[in-house]
Amino acid sequence: MPRLIKHGAIVEDDWLPAQEDGAGDAHILTLEQWTQRADKQGLAVQLEPGQAPSPLFDVLQEIPLVAINFPVFTDGRGFSYGRELRERGFAGELRACGHILPDQMTYLRRCGFDAFQLADESRLEEALAGLADFDEYYQASIDQPLPLFRRRG
Amino acid sequence: MYVYDEYDQRIVDQRVTQFRGQTERFLAGKLTEAEFLPLRLQNGLYIQRLAPMLRIAVPYGLLSSNKLRKLAHITRVYDKGYAHVSTRQNIQLNWPRLEEVPDILADLASVQMHAIQTSGNCIRNTTTDQYAGVATDELEDPRPYCEIIRQWSTLHPEFAFLPRKFKIAVCGTTEDRAAIYAHDIGVELVANASGEIGCKILAGGGLGRTPVIGAVICEWLDKKHLLTYLEAILRVYNQNGRRDNKFKARIKILVKAMGVDAFREAVEQEWAALKDGPSTLTEQEIERAKSFFTDPPYVALDGDAAGESLRLQGEQDPIFGNWVRRNTLEHRVPGYRIVNVSLKATGFAPGDITDSQLDLVAELADLYSFGEVRTTHQQNLVLADVQADQLYALWQRLQAAGLATPNHGYLTDIICCPGGDYCSLANAKSIPVAEAIQARFDDLDYLYDLGPIELNISGCMNACGHHHIGHIGILGVDKKGQEFYQVCLGGSQAKDASIGKILGPSFSQEDMPGIIERILQTYLDLRDEEETFLDTYRRVGIEPFKERVYAKAD
Known part of the structure; x- marks a missing residue:
């Protein structure tokens, strides 16, 4: 079973990964597959770079998991996608998957991601440690809605 | 000058620790070359032709004498005894060793400095007028807003992996000395019809392969909205800027492709969701930022008398008189002058400065200019607050050190x-x-x-x-x-x-x-x-x- 970081621990994945053909309800669906399903209740969906999350906005309460793929770690569109989903009230699992570096973990967490599926599983321990790289920030973010200037003594 | 509190210090210290780990992992083969590259760039580290190059941030070009002394120390210990002032008001070292860069960063952190986001596809050092706070044509001091933008842009979680580098400049004067029209975002402090000062926002300017003059996106914005508005622009850019071709990835290409009006509309739409949210600036925060850029303890002087005695000194020593005329400028406070310290002596690379010159400028700043120094995008230094009757003593020291070439603003000030x-x-x-x-x-x-x-x-x-x-x-x-x-x-x-x-x-x-x-x-x-x-x-x-x-x- 593939493993990932969830709620600050390394766990086994409950979902089957996205695939082009023959995806069932246990799979994370591609945006195209998800769009074609009439009943979306309980279905998970994965966004790729270039697939803005706006089509999901109206049904956020029905979605248990949104995965956002990072085919290359330098493509930062997913950071905005994650944050926009959370800002619009998405409360399910927000998963970053693909080529993620341990060094990006704090940024991802701050943009609202709570699950991290690294393509290279041998880096999971390092990534877990990366979550603690920073514990103070200037900006407002999903995990700290008040910017530092509103919290300074 | 802005002074760190425990929060600022902690963020910078944690960054040093993180980079030390990244360097160790790279040297141990746990990070690939391709992965280390963007990470080190975001800490200002390039691998150059002959050696690494480390670009140290000088936020909006402001330095204190203790920072200059630390820079002099760093160039002696880790480099070849000189540094280079860049066109983004930053300081570059040309010969550091990769393994020692974490130590350099730790040294910098000890004087409230860093190399965060001086390179890479992220928000770079915010720049401004080198005469901020002392210029005679200033509507309002831009530095508090630069500092607010610095904090907001430092390790911003959403904008660390943009399509391309992103540069912001702020100015608050009649004459633009910050080249705001040549920046990804330019902010100009302007008064509206009722006299209230706010921000004019330009976007899509830039140089590089396709030079473009920035377009006005917002004529007047209440200052409290500055960060949410910037955030909206960055969000439109991060999601829509091109990533398939690095030469077409700057925001200028996006603004051109969408058209200014459509771009503005997209920004306004993003902004609607952010406006009046927690990132809206509070009155206290603006006041807090301003409190770091108050006037130094100027002495009350007779400006006319000071000007007259300076003129006489200049007659007695024409070389001095010429330097005063070329390299010093009128100050908004009577009896004070702004001094440009030239780094453009013939025979030296423009913008280069040696360790002993750095130490000297630090000493002169303490003696004559309230301990502060500025870097300029023309690659010179500025002592902004010098009493006219002390110029002669200052000039003699600068002259002896090769820092008084009287060519400021002329052809050889390249x-x-x-x-x-x-x-x-x-x-x-x-x-x-x-x-x-x-x-x-x-x-x-x-x-x-x-x-x-x-x-x-x-x-x-x-x-x-x-x-x-x-x-x-x-x-x-x-x-x-x-x-x-x-x-x-x-x-x-x-x-x-x-x-x-x-x-x-x-x-x-x-x-x-x-x-x-x-x-x-x-x-x-x-x-x-x-x-x-x-x-x-x-x-x-x-x-x-x-x-x-x-x-x-x-």
């Missing part, structure tokens, strides 16, 4: 990138061209007769030397492995900003001083009495210059 001598991106060397031009035109009377001329040199089309906005711009190009130089004329970085026009086919390095001489002679022949080079160019156009430069020798 802006020049490190070029092919150091930079692995460069197509051609730029420093030797600058040095050859400085050597050819070292007659000061000739320079003064030419009047103000900005000559900018870039070693490649990334345009770090801002060649497009020099009155005379020189661009190094590569033709079949040979270095050539293209000349453009008529650029300007002022509020009437313009992009220079290419003169014609490029020239060899040896020809460059002679070509510049022909251009200058054309100007001297054509100018009306008080016309500057730029005035004349704008009146007569490029043709007369072209004819003279490319005329066959008889």
